[in-house]
Amino acid sequence: MSNYTKATDFAVKDSLSTGNPSKLVKGTEIDTEFSAIQSAVNSKADKANPSFTGTLTAVDITMTGSFTGTLDGGTY
Secondary structure, three states: OOOOOOOOOOHHHHHOOOOOHHHOOOHHHHHHHHHHHHHHHHOOOOOOOOOOOOOOOOOOOOOOOOOOOOOOOOOO
16 A cells, blocks of 8 residues: 655745746646546455455454454454
């Protein structure tokens, strides 16, 4: 899983003087941001019907319904 990290500081462009080419927002900057957001969102588990592989670690978990698997340690 990855977290979203902003690549472009768009707010700093507001302080630049009119005519400064760095003041422009470029499509490539926006594309970079949306790609980073997409990667972060796509790597997270969905709230409804999540699917996990590997080892899952959870604290204070409550389960309802059926469960198939192995629980090691803890209080049941």
